[in-house]
Amino acid sequence: MYILAIESSCDDTSAAVLRDGILLSNVTASQSVHEEYGGVVPELASRAHQQNIVPVVDAAIKRASIMKEDLNAVAFTRGPGLMGSLLVGVSFAKGFARSLGIPMIDVNHLQGHVLAHFIRESEDDNDQPTFPYLCLLVSGGNSQIVKVNSYKDMEILGQTIDDAAGEAIDKCSKVMGLGYPGGPIIDKLARQGNADAFEFSKPDIAGYDYSFSGLKTSFLYHLRDWLKEDPDFIEHHKEDLAASLEKTIVDILMKKLRKAVKDTGIRQVAVAGGVSANNGLRNAFRDHARRYHWKIFIPKFSYTTDNAAMIGITGYFKYLDKDFASIDLPAYARVTNQNVGQSSSHKTQS
Numbered sequence: 001m002y003i004l005a006i007e008s009s010c011d012d013t014s015a016a017v018l019r020d021g022i023l024l025s026n027v028t029a030s031q032s033v034h035e036e037y038g039g040v041v042p043e044l045a046s047r048a049h050q051q052n053i054v055p056v057v058d059a060a061i062k063r064a065s066i067m068k069e070d071l072n073a074v075a076f077t078r079g080p081g082l083m084g085s086l087l088v089g090v091s092f093a094k095g096f097a098r099s100l101g102i103p104m105i106d107v108n109h110l111q112g113h114v115l116a117h118f119i120r121e122s123e124d125d126n127d128q129p130t131f132p133y134l135c136l137l138v139s140g141g142n143s144q145i146v147k148v149n150s151y152k153d154m155e156i157l158g159q160t161i162d163d164a165a166g167e168a169i170d171k172c173s174k175v176m177g178l179g180y181p182g183g184p185i186i187d188k189l190a191r192q193g194n195a196d197a198f199e200f201s202k203p204d205i206a207g208y209d210y211s212f213s214g215l216k217t218s219f220l221y222h223l224r225d226w227l228k229e230d231p232d233f234i235e236h237h238k239e240d241l242a243a244s245l246e247k248t249i250v251d252i253l254m255k256k257l258r259k260a261v262k263d264t265g266i267r268q269v270a271v272a273g274g275v276s277a278n279n280g281l282r283n284a285f286r287d288h289a290r291r292y293h294w295k296i297f298i299p300k301f302s303y304t305t306d307n308a309a310m311i312g313i314t315g316y317f318k319y320l321d322k323d324f325a326s327i328d329l330p331a332y333a334r335v336t337n338q339n340v341g342q343s344s345s346h347k348t349q350s
């Protein structure tokens with residue numbers, strides 16, 4: 001059984017092919033056009049998706065060594081994300097599935113990130129979590145602790161009340177004039193810096209929720225003061241600034257996660273989303289595994305940022321449940337009670 005999966009929620013156009021839940025191909029075209037603007041420009045993103053979608057899907061089908069007529073279903077990201085970007089993937093998926101007379105499967109992008117740990121590249125790739133597990137989902141738009149009870153039953157224990165972790169990193173990087181996206185740049189610099197060189201404010205909020213806007217402001221104000229004394233402060237200290245910023249964010253993320261593990265008693269802990277590519281966060285996971293006997297799941301780098309493989313595996317589980325989408329199902333930018341009701345049992349939210 002072959003599934004074609006399509007992801008176009010933000011600035012990556014991606015297509016994947018799976019056979020019986022095993023990944024055969026995963027092709028992604030990233031968009032460099034946003035770099036000069038310091039962030040994703042929605043209008044440019046949808047135009048680039050239009051240009052990329054046909055070649056990317058063609059390449060995914062070719063790399064899987066199949067013909068499009070072999071496909072049994074088309075899975076696609078329905079939301080949340082940028083509406084103009086989503087519309088390209090959703091419309092393409094509808095037209096493609098219709099022309100082949102095969103069913104469509106709508107996938108929640110966040111559910112895809114959380115289930116990325118079930119992507120299997122071969123039959124003997126069997127290191128997947130069992131249920132329930134906790135997943136720290138950290139990306140440019142989300143920071144959540146999700147309790148995953150089954151493929152389709154997920155409970156958000158906590159989430160950011162303002163900025164996401166990736167957003168905070170990107171904004172601080174922009175303030176330092178380091179470029180976009182800031183995550184990989186900060187990660188690289190942090191490896192050469194002293195994480196205890198500077199101290200930034202950490203939020204003190206109840207429960208499992210996160211807040212990163214205070215940290216961003218604290219970073220900005222500190223930087224302003226230091227720049228008054230030394231106009232080249234950033235150049236002189238960029239490694240230490242990156243390392244200290246990264247440590248602060250990782251500490252905030254891990255503190256709430258430790259609390260969730262303690263309160264739920266669930267010791268299988270996964271990390272997902274673009275920020276899970278961060279080496280400081282990955283090291284913190286490994287350290288917690290050793291210290292607190294967690295069984296951890298860290299995705300391969302290629303499955304941390306947006307990719308169609310995770311949409312494909314989520315689509316595969318929905319296919320087994322015969323949970324198909326109707327042709328008139330609209331894309332959604334944000335999860336609301338209304339659009340959750342329209343599709344299956346998604347409980348993850350943006």
Ligand code: KG4
Nearest residue numbers: 139140141166183187274275277278305306
């Ligand atoms: O999941 P993702 O590709 O897109 C969504 O937000 O849905 O995540 C993108 C975010 C950006 O904020 C980017 O800076 C961050 O992930 N990121 C990283 C790293 N690689 C990407 N943050 C820290 N360290 C990295 N190595």
